[in-house]
Amino acid sequence: MTDFTMEKGADGVAVITWDVPGKSMNVLSMEGAATLDGFIDDALADEAVKGIVITSGKDTFAAGMDLNILADFQKNGAEGVFEGIMSLHRILRKIERAGMDPKSLKGGKPIAAALPGTGLGIGFELPLACHRIFVADNPKAKFGLPEIKVGIFPGAGGTTRVVRKLGVMAAAPFLLQGQLVDPKKAKGAGLVDEIAADPVAAAKAWVLGAKDADIVKPWDAKGYKMPGGAPYHPAGFQTMVGANAMIMAETWGAYPAPKAMLSAIYEGAQVPFDTALKIEARWFTHIIMNPSSGAMIRSLFLNKEALEKGANRPEAPDQRVKKLGVMGAGMMGAGIALVSAQAGIEVVLIDQKQEAADKGKAYTEAYLDKGIARKKTTPEQKEAVLSRITATTDYDTLKDADLIIEAVFEDPGVKAEVTRNVEAVIPEDCIFASNTSTLPISGLAKASSRPEQFIGIHFFSPVEKMLLVEIIKGKQTGDRAVAKALDYVRQIRKTPIVVNDARFFYANRCIIPYLNEGARMVSEGISPALVEHAARMLGMPVGPLQLIDETSIDLAVKIAKATKQAMGDAYPADAKGVDDLMFWLYDEGRLGRKSKAGFYAYDDKGKRTGLWEGLAAKYPLAEDQPDVIEVQHRLMFAQVLEAVRALEEGVLEDIREGDVGAILGWGFAPWSGGPFSWLDIVGTPFAAETCDRLAETYGPRFTTPALLREMAEGNESFYKRFGPQAKAA
Numbered sequence: 001m002t003d004f005t006m007e008k009g010a011d012g013v014a015v016i017t018w019d020v021p022g023k024s025m026n027v028l029s030m031e032g033a034a035t036l037d038g039f040i041d042d043a044l045a046d047e048a049v050k051g052i053v054i055t056s057g058k059d060t061f062a063a064g065m066d067l068n069i070l071a072d073f074q075k076n077g078a079e080g081v082f083e084g085i086m087s088l089h090r091i092l093r094k095i096e097r098a099g100m101d102p103k104s105l106k107g108g109k110p111i112a113a114a115l116p117g118t119g120l121g122i123g124f125e126l127p128l129a130c131h132r133i134f135v136a137d138n139p140k141a142k143f144g145l146p147e148i149k150v151g152i153f154p155g156a157g158g159t160t161r162v163v164r165k166l167g168v169m170a171a172a173p174f175l176l177q178g179q180l181v182d183p184k185k186a187k188g189a190g191l192v193d194e195i196a197a198d199p200v201a202a203a204k205a206w207v208l209g210a211k212d213a214d215i216v217k218p219w220d221a222k223g224y225k226m227p228g229g230a231p232y233h234p235a236g237f238q239t240m241v242g243a244n245a246m247i248m249a250e251t252w253g254a255y256p257a258p259k260a261m262l263s264a265i266y267e268g269a270q271v272p273f274d275t276a277l278k279i280e281a282r283w284f285t286h287i288i289m290n291p292s293s294g295a296m297i298r299s300l301f302l303n304k305e306a307l308e309k310g311a312n313r314p315e316a317p318d319q320r321v322k323k324l325g326v327m328g329a330g331m332m333g334a335g336i337a338l339v340s341a342q343a344g345i346e347v348v349l350i351d352q353k354q355e356a357a358d359k360g361k362a363y364t365e366a367y368l369d370k371g372i373a374r375k376k377t378t379p380e381q382k383e384a385v386l387s388r389i390t391a392t393t394d395y396d397t398l399k400d401a402d403l404i405i406e407a408v409f410e411d412p413g414v415k416a417e418v419t420r421n422v423e424a425v426i427p428e429d430c431i432f433a434s435n436t437s438t439l440p441i442s443g444l445a446k447a448s449s450r451p452e453q454f455i456g457i458h459f460f461s462p463v464e465k466m467l468l469v470e471i472i473k474g475k476q477t478g479d480r481a482v483a484k485a486l487d488y489v490r491q492i493r494k495t496p497i498v499v500n501d502a503r504f505f506y507a508n509r510c511i512i513p514y515l516n517e518g519a520r521m522v523s524e525g526i527s528p529a530l531v532e533h534a535a536r537m538l539g540m541p542v543g544p545l546q547l548i549d550e551t552s553i554d555l556a557v558k559i560a561k562a563t564k565q566a567m568g569d570a571y572p573a574d575a576k577g578v579d580d581l582m583f584w585l586y587d588e589g590r591l592g593r594k595s596k597a598g599f600y601a602y603d604d605k606g607k608r609t610g611l612w613e614g615l616a617a618k619y620p621l622a623e624d625q626p627d628v629i630e631v632q633h634r635l636m637f638a639q640v641l642e643a644v645r646a647l648e649e650g651v652l653e654d655i656r657e658g659d660v661g662a663i664l665g666w667g668f669a670p671w672s673g674g675p676f677s678w679l680d681i682v683g684t685p686f687a688a689e690t691c692d693r694l695a696e697t698y699g700p701r702f703t704t705p706a707l708l709r710e711m712a713e714g715n716e717s718f719y720k721r722f723g724p725q726a727k728a729a
């Protein structure tokens with residue numbers, strides 16, 4: 001069985017069908033590309049064939065390139081990558097030229113793409129090389145080039161063709177942001193040509209009626225001018241300047257792919273089409289050879305998917321949740337009810353008073369109303385989701401629940417009481433989860449009569465937006481509870497990581513030192529703007545001071561107090577500078593964004609207007625300001641060392657979870673692929689050496705962990721030592 005098959009019809013149309021065996025969506029492999037190439041040669045040479053239709057045997061067209069191949073590409077060196085990508089260009093260009101005489105532009109065979117559904121990445125670049133694109137009238141279908149989101153850019157002609165087709169300005173959202181569009185929008189934007197009830201039939205009819213002129217691409221015809229103007233045209237010039245600024249504003253220069261793509265666009269727009277393809281291939285090679293792209297593909301695509309599919313799920317029968325009890329209808333409980341009901345799960349939402357429970361349910365209603373206003377939800381869907389949520393104070397409704405998630409006040413006493421009361425009514429085999437963010441699961445499990453069925457399911461706020469869910473195993477948590485939590489997270493379509501029980505689990509454990517290091521630098525007289533900008537240039541989505549404002553200064557104070565109490569004498573002495581600063585802001589009533597005052601100043605509407613000038617009065621700027629790289633090292637190692645310690649201590653069992661969890665949980669510089677990928681990029685010897693220096697200058701919080709020291713001595717990499725291949729070996 002091959003990925004493509006060809007059938008030559010009596011009507012003279014050869015239909016090439018893409019249908020990769022055993023996969024729910026088509027992805028392109030190099031073997032697949034070779035088969036397609038052979039069919040194109042055969043059909044072009046066969047006199048009985050008048051034209052070709054390329055379609056799919058699935059209800060979608062294709063999901064793109066097999067990203068495993070791109071990761072492998074890297075291993076073949078720059079020349080291998082360039083040759084590989086040029087071979088794809090040759091196939092697609094052959095389709096586009098379709099055997100026509102390059103001078104007279106006559107004699108080619110029409111080739112149309114017929115897409116029954118979604119076409120992404122190379123699954124859209126292939127249609128772009130065809131002479132006409134027909135798509136099914138399928139509102140679920142999405143078309144576009146999302147490559148930029150995994151740290152690469154469309155390198156099989158997509159960049160060059162979309163720019164030539166639409167002009168730089170109109171192409172920008174599709175290329176620079178990876179925007180995906182449904183059939184109507186795709187047609188409106190000029191990305192596809194026709195929407196048809198039966199795209200294969202429509203494509204066949206078109207192929208049989210097409211004339212020579214119909215199959216010549218504008219850029220192959222004489223007198224082609226790029227829409228909106230090429231870079232040296234006055235309008236085109238403005239566009240390029242604007243695009244450059246837009247990329248820098250969005251990425252702070254941290255991502256290599258958008259810069260490379262813009263270079264491919266700018267340079268390609270000034271030369272003939274075939275040269276532009278070569279330039280695109282060179283820049284694409286440059287990006288594939290950059291370790292960032294491999295790391296992003298690995299974390300954001302391969303590893304994320306592996307975790308979602310249950311890479312670390314223990315053996316247990318299907319544990320999908322039918323009825324969920326949510327205890328506490330506050331901010332978190334309301335969000336958990338929403339995402340669960342949306343996933344088709346029946347939810348009981350319980351609070352102390354009926355009004356509180358109703359308020360929690362009203363959150364879902366308001367959310368869905370917004371969706372209706374934005375045409376993302378229908379009134380019928382709203383009714384269906386709402387009908388799945390029962391807001392009540394009555395514990396009896398939990399009688400047939402199979403999972404409980406507790407999200408009551410962060411107070412061990414309250415949680416223990418809820419646990420006992422709930423366990424008195426739920427079935428024997430029901431799993432009980434706590435959404436605590438700071439209390440150790442093993443401690444909470446003491447209130448449970450079935451600690452092996454007790455687990456942590458830690459959501460991030462806002463629940464409906466955040467993609468990560470941290471699953472925490474207490475000392476006695478059993479396999480079925482882990483499987484239950486994983487199956488539930490899969491139902492609600494989020495990404496799980498499974499960690500062992502320790503203070504702050506994984507994500508919060510790493511983010512807190514980042515926030516503290518930012519605040520500490522301010523307390524040392526380092527410019528707050530330098531701190532914030534250094535973080536953004538590292539690729540952090542939000543600087544530490546802004547993030548403290550977002551999560552609130554009273555929370556920071558609360559955590560500091562609780563940590564101090566829990567750690568006693570072990571509480572680090574160097575926390576004093578940070579504590580003084582935070583307690584001072586707290587006393588000043590500057591609680592962060594919610595009080596429209598914090599590290600930042602805000603206007604009446606709560607919009608940030610800049611860093612608060614009052615900071616400088618209390619913490620005057622030091623005369624000598626550090627180099628931006630030094631600030632970045634402090635911010636980066638503050639997080640990364642916690643990740644290493646979490647691995648060393650066995651809190652993390654899988655570095656893939658450490659990387660994926662970091663990006664999805666707190667936005668850790670996605671270009672790096674996560675803390676372990678970043679360490680592999682900079683190299684463990686450099687990391688250890690830098691830590692030694694930082695520890696000497698700033699204190700023991702930067703002390704090189706023994707594991708990192710050992711790895712640095714052997715110049716080892718985390719993925720070689722702890723990656724899935726190493727585990728399997």
Ligand code: NAD
Binds near residue numbers: 332408436
């Ligand atoms: P919240 O104060 O908004 O909500 C708590 C709710 O629990 C309130 O509605 C309260 O009435 C209810 N409640 C209290 N005692 C109860 C009882 N005995 N029975 C039933 N309901 C009771 O708090 P929240 O921010 O939603 O946090 C809830 C839990 O989630 C906490 O453990 C917190 O640590 C954790 N958490 C919070 C966040 C966050 O960002 N807020 C993130 C992750 C986890």
